Amino acid sequence: MLSYALRTLTRMALTFFVIVTIVFFATRLSGNAVDFVVGEGITSEDRELLIAYYELDKPLFSQYLAFLRAFTDGQFGLSFIERRPVSQIVLERIWPSAQLLLSAVALTLLVSIPLGIAAAIWRKSWVGSAVMMVAFLGYAVPNFVLAIVMVLVFSYWLNWLPVVGNGTPLHFIMPTIAMAGVLIAALTRFTRNAMLDVLGQDFMRTARAKGLPEGRVIVKHGLRNAGITILSVIGLQVAGLAAAGSVVIEAIFAWPGIGDLLVNSALRRDYPVLQFGVLTVALAVIVINAAVDLAYAWADPRLRHTVQA
Amino acid sequence: MTRSPLLSVENLSLNFGSFNAVRDLSFDIARGETLALVGESGSGKSATALALLRLIEREGGRIAGGRVVLHGTPALELSALSDRQMQAVRGNRVSMVFQEPMTALNPVMPLGEQVAEVLRLHQGLDAGTARLAARDALERVKIPEPERRLDQFPHELSGGLRQRVMIAMALACRPDLLIADEPTTALDVTTQAEILTLIRQLQDEIGMAVLFITHDMGVVAGIADRVVVLRRGDKVEEGPVADVFARPRAPYTQALMAATPKLGSGAPKPLHRTEPPVLSVDNLAVRFPVRRGLRPGAHLDYHAVAGVSLSIAPGETLGLVGESGCGKSTLARAVLRLVDPAGGRVALNGREITRLGASELRGIRKQAQMVFQDPFASLNPRLPVRDLITEPAQIQSRMSRAERQALAEELLHKVGLEPEAARRFPHQFSGGQRQRLCIARALSVRPALIVADEAVSALDVSVARQITDLMAKLQQDERVAFLFISHDIAVVERVSHRVAVMWSGQIVETGPTEAVLHNPQHPYTRRLLAAVPVPDPARRADRVPPRSALTAPGLLLPVGEAPARATMIEVAKGHFVAAVDPASSLLNGAPPQAPAGAAAQEREPADRRRLHPV
Numbered sequence: 022m023l024s025y026a027l028r029t030l031t032r033m034a035l036t037f038f039v040i041v042t043i044v045f046f047a048t049r050l051s052g053n054a055v056d057f058v059v060g061e062g063i064t065s066e067d068r069e070l071l072i073a074y075y076e077l078d079k080p081l082f083s084q085y086l087a088f089l090r091a092f093t094d095g096q097f098g099l100s101f102i103e104r105r106p107v108s109q110i111v112l113e114r115i116w117p118s119a120q121l122l123l124s125a126v127a128l129t130l131l132v133s134i135p136l137g138i139a140a141a142i143w144r145k146s147w148v149g150s151a152v153m154m155v156a157f158l159g160y161a162v163p164n165f166v167l168a169i170v171m172v173l174v175f176s177y178w179l180n181w182l183p184v185v186g187n188g189t190p191l192h193f194i195m196p197t198i199a200m201a202g203v204l205i206a207a208l209t210r211f212t213r214n215a216m217l218d219v220l221g222q223d224f225m226r227t228a229r230a231k232g233l234p235e236g237r238v239i240v241k242h243g244l245r246n247a248g249i250t251i252l253s254v255i256g257l258q259v260a261g262l263a264a265a266g267s268v269v270i271e272a273i274f275a276w277p278g279i280g281d282l283l284v285n286s287a288l289r290r291d292y293p294v295l296q297f298g299v300l301t302v303a304l305a306v307i308v309i310n311a312a313v314d315l316a317y318a319w320a321d322p323r324l325r326h327t328v329q330a
Numbered sequence: 331m332t333r334s335p336l337l338s339v340e341n342l343s344l345n346f347g348s349f350n351a352v353r354d355l356s357f358d359i360a361r362g363e364t365l366a367l368v369g370e371s372g373s374g375k376s377a378t379a380l381a382l383l384r385l386i387e388r389e390g391g392r393i394a395g396g397r398v399v400l401h402g403t404p405a406l407e408l409s410a411l412s413d414r415q416m417q418a419v420r421g422n423r424v425s426m427v428f429q430e431p432m433t434a435l436n437p438v439m440p441l442g443e444q445v446a447e448v449l450r451l452h453q454g455l456d457a458g459t460a461r462l463a464a465r466d467a468l469e470r471v472k473i474p475e476p477e478r479r480l481d482q483f484p485h486e487l488s489g490g491l492r493q494r495v496m497i498a499m500a501l502a503c504r505p506d507l508l509i510a511d512e513p514t515t516a517l518d519v520t521t522q523a524e525i526l527t528l529i530r531q532l533q534d535e536i537g538m539a540v541l542f543i544t545h546d547m548g549v550v551a552g553i554a555d556r557v558v559v560l561r562r563g564d565k566v567e568e569g570p571v572a573d574v575f576a577r578p579r580a581p582y583t584q585a586l587m588a589a590t591p592k593l594g595s596g597a598p599k600p601l602h603r604t605e606p607p608v609l610s611v612d613n614l615a616v617r618f619p620v621r622r623g624l625r626p627g628a629h630l631d632y633h634a635v636a637g638v639s640l641s642i643a644p645g646e647t648l649g650l651v652g653e654s655g656c657g658k659s660t661l662a663r664a665v666l667r668l669v670d671p672a673g674g675r676v677a678l679n680g681r682e683i684t685r686l687g688a689s690e691l692r693g694i695r696k697q698a699q700m701v702f703q704d705p706f707a708s709l710n711p712r713l714p715v716r717d718l719i720t721e722p723a724q725i726q727s728r729m730s731r732a733e734r735q736a737l738a739e740e741l742l743h744k745v746g747l748e749p750e751a752a753r754r755f756p757h758q759f760s761g762g763q764r765q766r767l768c769i770a771r772a773l774s775v776r777p778a779l780i781v782a783d784e785a786v787s788a789l790d791v792s793v794a795r796q797i798t799d800l801m802a803k804l805q806q807d808e809r810v811a812f813l814f815i816s817h818d819i820a821v822v823e824r825v826s827h828r829v830a831v832m833w834s835g836q837i838v839e840t841g842p843t844e845a846v847l848h849n850p851q852h853p854y855t856r857r858l859l860a861a862v863p864v865p866d867p868a869r870r871a872d873r874v875p876p877r878s879a880l881t882a883p884g885l886l887l888p889v890g891e892a893p894a895r896a897t898m899i900e901v902a903k904g905h906f907v908a909a910v911d912p913a914s915s916l917l918n919g920a921p922p923q924a925p926a927g928a929a930a931q932e933r934e935p936a937d938r939r940r941l942h943p944v
Contacts, residue, residue, distance in 0.1 A: 223428060223433040223434045224433065224435055226385060226388070226428065226434075227434045227435065227436070227496070229385055229388060230500075231420060231421035231425075231447060231448045232416075232417045232419070232451055233447070233451060234414070242439070245439065246438055320438075322438055322483040323483070323485050
């Protein structure tokens with residue numbers, strides 16, 4: 022188990038290092054930042070000063086080394102715009118993003134697992150077809166379309182729900198649904214397929230032959246097996262959502278999370294913030310993936326023992 | 331002996347959709363009686379079993395007519411109960427054991443919980459009491475270390491132990507009737523003998539009746555009081571086991587008896603071998619690395635094949651027998667270079683192939699082909715038969731469409747199928763026909779050797795007989811040699827000129843078939859032969875020596891070490907027996923000479939299976 026955890030950690034560190042490198046060079050492909058940020062209205066002396074301050078006059082490689090050094094001393098620089106440490110700016114955005122992500126995942130699990138099971142059990146009746154139809158539609162509608170339609174209906178026309186910010190529980194409703202939409206569709210389909218696989222297994226017949234009521238056969242024996250496969254998919258989807266979904270949704274609802282911050286920093290070419298924000302998201306994705314890997318290995322006794330051995 | 335009936339089946343008819351699986355079936359089971367329900371695939375025997383527990387509705391079937399009555403207090407008409415009422419019967423008054431112990435247990439639930447579940451459900455025990463009762467239930471089916479098993483998972487146990495857990499689960503509530511659906515078909519003969527003995531003992535202890543469903547007449551002779559023979563949904567014969575075996579009345583029963591391989595019914599005479607061998611294997615070894623932790627010193631090797639030598643002459647069949655996990659399939663694969671050997675030599679028609687590169691190997695494939703066990707999995711369902719069976723030849727030399735068609739028709743003729751079959755797809759054929767297709771495919775390159783790995787094990791006895799007859803005929807016509815691998819010794823006897831007995835990665839006895847099977851020298855061979863069911867109820871006896879008398883040598887060893895090689899001694903002309911190791915440790919019952927860590931691993935057969943990378 023220990024060696025497995027160690028291998029996982031090494032793999033995580035390597036992945037992160039590759040991402041750090043890519044992020045650094047990618048953000049510097051579009052020219053000198055200072056020209057865009059403070060281009061007009063400053064003297065050339067101030068400009069020189071700024072370039073020197075941000076060490077933009079040094080060769081790219083030594084900038085890269087300086088950037089890597091930041092991981093040892095925690096000095097990730099100042100925002101071009103706000104003139105305060107980027108770590109501070111990014112860190113205060115993490116909690117709102119995490120809140121939104123968690124509520125979206127919770128909604129997904131609550132909706133799609135029962136729906137998926139129902140679709141598997143009644144696959145030949147109208148229930149199964151209806152669930153799959155809705156799931157298919159949900160998969161086809163991009164999250165920003167869903168978000169905008171909801172805003173139009175519930176805020177603009179009906180005036181039921183607030184649009185901007187995260188002040189009250191009511192603020193959570195639309196962003197959560199918009200974020201969970203595609204995830205619910207994907208997970209419902211997946212749960213259905215995983216359950217279908219399990220329903221035909223011999224041990225389900227064994228469970229019935231024991232005299233268990235059908236509900237317990239499905240939940241206790243069926244879901245416990247299907248759950249392992251479902252878990253692996255949730256991990257991938259949630260990681261993807263943390264990276265991409267939050268950017269669009271947070272921007273639409275002006276949710277004060279990392280996604281919103283990334284969009285704004287990109288528009289304002291605030292590279293230190295953008296850089297640090299992207300790395301934070303990358304780290305979150307890596308951590309979520311590793312956590313799911315470990316949970317997966319733990320949930321499946323067949324893997325658990327190979328892992329321990 | 332007249333006993334009151336426990337279960338009456340009256341004019342039962344079962345349908346799957348519009349297909350009529352069972353028609354007008356009636357029989358009684360008396361208290362404490364063992365009734366064998368015998369038939370080949372498609373006979374409706376499993377459908378009947380599922381119908382008794384009313385599980386058939388879940389599998390897409392339904393009871394179309396007739397009644398099933400469970401006598402006793404209270405008497406219940408099972409065929410008329412609601413699902414909720416049936417739940418109180420299942421696992422309580424009537425319980426069931428299934429064929430596949432590998433898949434019939436929930437893989438992610440601890441065994442103790444799975445057994446305790448029945449007790450909590452039917453006897454209302456609380457978690458703690460149920461766990462104790464589960465422990466007792468495991469003890470009753472003679473599972474070693476029952477306490478430890480409670481927290482283990484199915485994959486940690488061997489097939490035999492898993493089937494014992496299934497039985498423990500089924501018998502936990504002391505049912506009146508146990509339905510056993512081919513409970514030993516997936517097991518080795520020695521394990522089968524142990525399970526059958528166990529069921530008999532528990533039956534005496536609990537006084538339950540057993541409905542034993544099987545296709546194996548040998549098993550029927552060993553366990554049943556009465557027999558019902560089914561054929562395509564109709565009962566063709568019913569009677570006491572001695573009468574049915576002594577004077578089978580229905581033509582189908584007679585045919586089934588005739589097709590059942592009987593050990594000792596004669597083997598092909600050994601060939602007079604003058605020509606150089608088609609296949610000669612010398613000291614072949616295959617091992618699979620088992621990684622453990624980060625330190626290189628902790629790595630182990632699993633020696634699946636530990637120094638095997640054999641040879642096969644043109645037109646000869648060598649039967650290779652041994653229990654699951656003994657390395658026979660790995661040996662077959664290594665012979666064809668489907669896995670790479672770690673040491674030793676394999677020569678095909680005198681040419682060493684162990685070190686050939688991929689392109690040279692392709693040419694060699696013309697000389698040796700393989701037929702696999704599962705005819706359903708070994709044919710690509712998307713290819714028409716013409717392309718399937720001519721593919722090996724096409725790889726060797728490009729052919730035009732017309733040439734392929736001509737070759738396909740010729741091959742189909744050889745294996746007894748019609749030329750029109752070339753246009754069809756695998757799903758349109760039965761299991762036996764598919765295995766004919768696999769043989770046709772192997773023949774397409776006119777090989778000198780065909781390796782048949784359990785090629786008839788998945789087939790009904792009558793079909794298996796046709797396939798082995800076909801192989802014998804092809805051997806006559808084409809002088810092809812066979813390496814015929816099977817766990818079924820009676821089938822091996824019927825087709826093999828010589829046999830080799832494999833145990834723990836080594837060959838422990840080899841020689842002319844008659845000599846080895848009638849005069850077995852090695853204790854493992856003797857035990858194997860003693861466990862083969864005899865299709866004669868008069869010779870029913872418990873002839874299996876206790877398992878502890880045989881200790882397999884350790885095959886999981888630290889990197890660099892190798893299992894001790896057995897020295898072969900010639901006891902008669904061409905009849906060789908392993909003499910020193912591992913035979914010596916086995917003869918005097920001494921523990922095997924393996925390093926401590928490896929020996930500990932070896933005691934758990936399931937461990938081997940798990941660590942095996944295949």
